[in-house]
Amino acid sequence: MTTVLSWNQWLDYPHWFWLAIGGLLLSAELLGAAGYLLWPGFSAWLVMLISLLMPTLSWPWLWAYFSLLSFVTLLGWHYWQQRKTASSTPEVLNQPQQQLLGYHATLDAALIDGIGRLRVGDSSWRIQADQPLSAGTQVVVIAIEGITLRVKPL
Structure with a gap:
């Protein structure tokens, strides 16, 4: 019991x-x-x-x-x-463009007046540089301004 x-x-x-x-x-x-x-x-x-x-x-x-x-x-x-x-590193969730900082790429087309397009994965981004760059130039993304990637040559 x-x-x-x-x-x-x-x-x-x-x-x-x-x-x-x-x-x-x-x-x-x-x-x-x-x-x-x-x-x-x-x-x-x-x-x-x-x-x-x-x-x-x-x-x-x-x-x-x-x-x-x-x-x-x-x-x-x-x-x-x-x-x-x-x-911890800063969160980039829901900010995929922040992951592009430091991204290295080769230009497919020349930049006219420092403005052009860059193919990243399956998307195309507007890019801007301080000077005109020719096709085949190695660049790195240094900043993101809205929907424009700022790049500089390597």
Whole structure:
């Protein structure tokens, strides 16, 4: 026969409480909390371990540990995310022309008055240079101005 614990009996076993809270927080994280419930969930499990290692610790101390651990882990996650974002290269998603910076190509046709066309993959781009260039000249894309690629000879 299984026995269901009353509320007073649950208070005698804080590790079960913290296990349940951690599980609930991590389950809620699965619903899409963007990482904000992940660290309090892990903190609750750490408090569960603390309550197992120090069973005489009172509830206010357990809540203090939970608050401190949640704050420290959330702060650590926040700084790790900022450092990761700062060290990554700039996003070029939905800006495919930005990927053309530094692109090397050979001109198929001469530039007249510094303006012409350049074939890149399956598209054709308007290009502009500071001086007229002849066909066969190696160029590199140095800037993008609207729908015009600025090029210079190599």
